Amino acid sequence: MELLFERFLSENRGEWPDIDLDLPSGDHxxxxxxxxxxxxxxxxxxxxxxxITYRGRSAAREVGKALGFEEDQLxxxxxxxxHWEWKGxxxxxxxxFRQAGFDARHPRIARYLDLCMRMQDLPRHLGQHSGGxxxxxxxxxxxxxxxxxxxxxxxxxQWDKEDCADLGLIKVDLLGLGMMAVxxxxxxxIPRHYNQHVDLATLPEDAQVYETLRKADTVGMFxxxxxxxxxxxxxxxxxxxxDLVVQVAIIRPGPIVGKMMHPYMRRRQGREEVTYxxxxxxxxxxxxxGVPLFQEQLLRMAMTVASFxxxxxEELRRAVGMRRSMQRMKDLEGRLRExxxxxxxxxxxxxxxxxxxxxxxxxxxxxxxxxxxxLIAYASAYLKVHYLAAFTCAIxxxxxxxxxxxxxxxxxxxxxxxxxxxxxxxxxxxPCTLEQEADGSLALRIGLNYAKGLRKSSAEALVDARNRDxxxxxxxxxxxxxxxxxxxxxxxxxxxxxxxxxxxxxxRRDALWQVEQAGRPVGPLxxxxxxxxxxxxxxxxxxxxxxRVTADYAGTGLTTxxxxxxxxxxxxxxxxxxxADELAxxxxxxxxxxxxxxxxxxxxxxxKGFVFLSLEDETGIANxxxxxDIFERDRVAVTRSRFLLIEGPLQNQDGVIHVKATRIVxxxxxxxxxxxxHFH
Numbered sequence: 001m002e003l004l005f006e007r008f009l010s011e012n013r014g015e016w017p018d019i020d021l022d023l024p025s026g027d028h029x030x031x032x033x034x035x036x037x038x039x040x041x042x043x044x045x046x047x048x049x050x051x052i053t054y055r056g057r058s059a060a061r062e063v064g065k066a067l068g069f070e071e072d073q074l075x076x077x078x079x080x081x082x083h084w085e086w087k088g089x090x091x092x093x094x095x096x097f098r099q100a101g102f103d104a105r106h107p108r109i110a111r112y113l114d115l116c117m118r119m120q121d122l123p124r125h126l127g128q129h130s131g132g133x134x135x136x137x138x139x140x141x142x143x144x145x146x147x148x149x150x151x152x153x154x155x156x157x158q159w160d161k162e163d164c165a166d167l168g169l170i171k172v173d174l175l176g177l178g179m180m181a182v183x184x185x186x187x188x189x190i191p192r193h194y195n196q197h198v199d200l201a202t203l204p205e206d207a208q209v210y211e212t213l214r215k216a217d218t219v220g221m222f223x224x225x226x227x228x229x230x231x232x233x234x235x236x237x238x239x240x241x242x243d244l245v246v247q248v249a250i251i252r253p254g255p256i257v258g259k260m261m262h263p264y265m266r267r268r269q270g271r272e273e274v275t276y277x278x279x280x281x282x283x284x285x286x287x288x289x290g291v292p293l294f295q296e297q298l299l300r301m302a303m304t305v306a307s308f309x310x311x312x313x314e315e316l317r318r319a320v321g322m323r324r325s326m327q328r329m330k331d332l333e334g335r336l337r338e339x340x341x342x343x344x345x346x347x348x349x350x351x352x353x354x355x356x357x358x359x360x361x362x363x364x365x366x367x368x369x370x371x372x373x374x375l376i377a378y379a380s381a382y383l384k385v386h387y388l389a390a391f392t393c394a395i396x397x398x399x400x401x402x403x404x405x406x407x408x409x410x411x412x413x414x415x416x417x418x419x420x421x422x423x424x425x426x427x428x429x430x431p432c433t434l435e436q437e438a439d440g441s442l443a444l445r446i447g448l449n450y451a452k453g454l455r456k457s458s459a460e461a462l463v464d465a466r467n468r469d470x471x472x473x474x475x476x477x478x479x480x481x482x483x484x485x486x487x488x489x490x491x492x493x494x495x496x497x498x499x500x501x502x503x504x505x506x507x508r509r510d511a512l513w514q515v516e517q518a519g520r521p522v523g524p525l526x527x528x529x530x531x532x533x534x535x536x537x538x539x540x541x542x543x544x545x546x547x548r549v550t551a552d553y554a555g556t557g558l559t560t561x562x563x564x565x566x567x568x569x570x571x572x573x574x575x576x577x578x579x580a581d582e583l584a585x586x587x588x589x590x591x592x593x594x595x596x597x598x599x600x601x602x603x604x605x606x607x608k609g610f611v612f613l614s615l616e617d618e619t620g621i622a623n624x625x626x627x628x629d630i631f632e633r634d635r636v637a638v639t640r641s642r643f644l645l646i647e648g649p650l651q652n653q654d655g656v657i658h659v660k661a662t663r664i665v666x667x668x669x670x671x672x673x674x675x676x677x678h679f680h
Contacts, residue, residue, distance in 0.1 A: 016170050022372075024184050025176030025398065029131070032174055034153060036133055043139045046146050046155040048132040048164055048171060052124045056093065059119040067112055073102075093117055099636060128154070131174040132161050143169070178401030179222040179376055185394035186383050193434045193442055194387060200379050205241065209381050213238055215655070219412040219621070220395055222380040223248050223373050225403045227602060227612055227623050234655035235265050242287060244378055249293055249370035256606045264291040269654075277352045278345060280304055294367035298357055305353055306339025316357070388418050389434050389442040396432045397447070405677060406450070407558035408599050408616060414560075415620065419443040422552075422560045423451055423498040425478065426471045430459050450556040453492040458484045474503045475514040490515045496555035497548070508551065509540035546670050553672035563618035564643075564670045565596060577645065580620035583659070588652045594622050594659055595645040595667055598676045601638070603631075613661075615644060625651075625660045634664040641666035642674050 023029040036045050054062075064074045093116050094104055102109045128149055134157060140146060144157045157164075164171050183200065190198050212218075214237050216230040224233060224244075228251045238244050246264070255261045266272035267289040274290045276282050284300045285292060292298065299313035308316065316332050333354060340350050383391040392413040399406050410420050419437065421427075423446050427435070432447040448459040461484035465472075472478040478499070479490060493499055494511035505511045543551065545567050552559035565572070569579075577593045578586070586592055596615030603611045609628035614621050624646050631638060638644075647663035 016168065018173075019171070020173040020175060022175050022177045022180060024181035025178045025401070026181050028181065028184070029174060029176040033133065036135060036172075036174075037153070037155075040135050040137075042155065043141050043146065044137070045133055045135045046140055046157045047149065048129040048134055048161050049156055049158055050127040050129045051160055052127045053121050054119045054124050056096070056116075056120070058124065059116045060093070060096075063112060063115045063119065067108070067115075069112070126156070126158065128156050129161060131176060132164075133172050133174060134164055134169050135172060136170070143167075177376070178398050179380055181398045182391070182394045182401075183376070183379055183383065185397060186387065186390045189390035189393060189434060190383075190387050193390060193436075198383070198387070200375075203379060203382050206382060206385070209378070209385050210239055212385050213244070213381060218381070219404055220380070220384060220391070220402065220409055222377045222402075224377050224381070226251070227600065227614055228604075231623070231656050231658070232261075232265065236268050241374065241378065245367070245370045245374040246288060246293065248373045248377055249365040249367070252365055253604075253606050255293060255365065260291050260293055264289055264293065267291065277356050278305060278349045280343075280345075281353075292356060294365060294370065296367045301353065301357060302336060305343060305345055306336045307343065308336070308339060388413060388416055389444055392418060392420075393432045393434055393444050396444075397449070403677065404599065405557070405675065407553070407674065408621075410446075410558050410560065411563055411616065411618075413444070420560045421445045423448060423493070423496055423556065424501050425462060425493060425498050426466070426501045428498070429463055430456065446556065446558070446560060450558065451492060451496060451498065452555055452557070454489050455484075458482070458486070458489050461485070472502055475499055475505065475511060476518045478502065479515075479518040487515070490518070492555055495551045497551075507542045508548070509543060513540055546672075549670050550672040553674055557675075559672075563597075563616070564672060564674070565617040568669055569618070580615070580617050580622040582619075583622055583650060583652065583657050586650045586652055588650065590650050591648065592650045592659065593645065593647050594624075595643065596622055597643050597669070597674055598641065600677045602678075611638065613638070613644070613646075615646065622646075623658050625658050626664075627660075630661055630664070637664050637666045642672075642676070643667040643669040 021032075023032055033047075039045075061074050093113060097104050097109065097113055102112075104110060104113055128151070134140065134144075136143070140157070144159055146155050146157055148154070149156045159167075161171060187198055187200070190196055213221075213224065213233055216233045218224045218230060218233065223229070224247060229247070232251055233247060236243065236247055236250075238247055249255065250261050250264060255264075263272065267274050276285055276290045281301055281304060282290075284297055284304055288294070288297070292301070295317060298317050299308075299310065302308040302313040302316050303310065312332075312335070316336065319332050336354065336357075337350055340353065345353070380391070392409065395402070395409060396406055404412075414420055419441070421435065421443055428445060428448050430448050432449070433445045435443045435445050437443050448454055448462070449456075451459070462478075462482045465481045469481065472481065475490075475494075479485065485493075490499075491512065494508060494515045497508050497511075499505055499511040499515070500508065502511070505514060545562075546564075548561065549559055549564050549567075552561065572595060575593070577595050580594065580596065583592070583594065594615065596617040598613055599616045599621070600614040601611065602613075603609070609631070611626040611628075611631045613624040613626065615624060616622075626634075626638065643666070645665040645667050646659055646661045647665075648659050648661045651658040651660060
């Protein structure tokens with residue numbers, strides 16, 4: 001990779017280096033944190049604080065509670081308050097209040113609005129930084145007050161990371177990376193279920209993996225699964241590892257704002273000539289087609305054209321990027337031009353180079369970071385392509401993480417051929433597990449960790465009882481052998497179909513009926529006796545499709561059965577509504593209709609007010625573009641509806657597919673509590 005050491009350590013920096021360590025999230029990261037506490041002592045290390053301030057939603061909700069507003073009013077208002085990075089002319093608290101049905105002219109509402117506005121950005125409480133730790137050789141409490149955190153075994157100082165940096169304290173970021181935990185768990189599952197050994201350090205360059213990436217079939221893959229990544233990967237068409245390094249780096253606010261993304265993509269596709277600011281810079285910029293993308297390239301540019309040392313080049317990068325001292329910048333620019341003059345570079349080329357350095361210094365991404373992320377991205381892609389069952393099992397056991405919810409990850413895995421089994425008390429464990437099918441293939445079993453309302457201790461007691469004494473014969477026997485399960489937990493298991501395999505249980509409502517009988521407060525003598533057969537017919541009917549889907553999402557957050565849209569495909573097709581996979585066969589600019597469940601909403605700060613939706617149906621994901629005026633017109637429907645019908649022209653170019661919405665209609669598909677992810 002030929003990475004530049006001076007980007008990280010330099011004699012001229014005059015400050016402690018920035019130390020970041022990515023670790024598998026969960027218990028493994030906590031082990032490292034606890035090791036630091038033990039090594040430096042209880043008073044020698046602590047987590048840094050994080051100042052939590054009031055934002056639109058939190059201010060509206062808490063002020064409303066204090067003023068006695070109804071909960072449904074607060075819920076309606078908080079659902080409309082913008083949480084996106086982009087703020088348009090209509091993104092005001094007054095406008096949110098009006099859309100929620102409040103009359104801002106009413107004295108009580110006016111007071112509510114005024115208090116919400118005045119509370120914006122005020123400190124609410126001190127939180128705990130996600131991974132920043134301050135360490136010292138002596139007693140940290142002599143420098144800053146330390147308090148015990150709510151999490152056992154942790155302490156927190158009363159300063160945030162900026163305070164610590166200003167005072168010259170050493171801070172180490174121990175960052176929990178969910179995908180690293182997924183990779184670790186996958187590598188443990190593969191030998192047990194595939195009888196193969198995989199070493200991340202020796203993964204081969206695999207053509208099938210790159211083909212999958214080029215098709216933007218990247219749900220669940222690290223760093224390349226977002227809508228923006230899916231829209232750009234087919235254009236950049238990676239065929240080797242360094243292409244993935246660039247792909248990871250280029251879809252970020254910096255390259256977009258710095259106007260580096262589109263020139264690179266045009267050159268990558270052969271639509272723009274590759275040029276360089278000066279012939280001497282070709283070795284520095286050749287790998288990125290003449291477009292400076294990485295901070296290390298800025299350093300090498302200064303070292304090449306002006307004979308700067310690595311330390312001087314890093315000083316230049318920091319001066320341009322921080323914009324702290326105009327005089328310092330002028331001095332460095334003067335030295336840069338003097339060096340270029342000595343090397344025979346003319347005034348016009350000098351102007352182009354200085355302009356190029358200035359324009360991208362603030363936005364360039366570290367090449368070393370991109371390479372590290374690309375390694376993890378490639379590993380996640382490799383494991384998903386070749387070991388789908390193990391990868392899906394691992395990623396479901398390490399939620400929340402990534403761009404998509406577990407419900408979307410399960411549906412994507414099913415579309416790729418993985419059989420996913422529901423929770424079943426006769427076979428389930430606490431985590432999701434893999435099972436051998438009769439045909440030799442692997443299936444995924446959803447774990448009890450997805451059963452809402454079920455305590456882990458109760459789940460472990462259930463599994464222990466089954467492993468010790470065998471399967472359960474009936475609901476009564478389950479309640480008798482696992483007394484840790486209370487009535488609410490039995491009802492939760494019955495509602496999601498987890499008791500359907502027990503003897504005498506015909507369907508979910510039958511299980512609920514038997515739970516009510518088993519949950520009667522009788523003494524141990526009668527409870528242990530066998531119940532006589534009543535012979536009475538079952539008074540409850542089976543749940544309908546919609547009721548089962550609703551129960552699945554309410555009880556587990558996902559469904560292993562058909563997608564909710566599948567039950568309505570007949571009537572939708574009669575209305576000319578296409579499925580997500582049919583969009584790929586549609587002609588560019590053709591007006592179409594598509595519908596689905598909203599799984600993600602985005603309004604990036606770099607998108608000038610445009611909103612992006614991801615709609616999922618039983619065949620895949622459709623990406624929707626909303627112009628600012630369309631979003632303002634249909635804001636309530638876009639932000640609050642779970643299912644939408646979209647009409648508009650299809651954009652189908654170079655394998656990248658979007659629908660530009662012109663008409664938006666809320667759909668009533670199911671009452672299931674399906675939740676979407678919201679992103680900046």
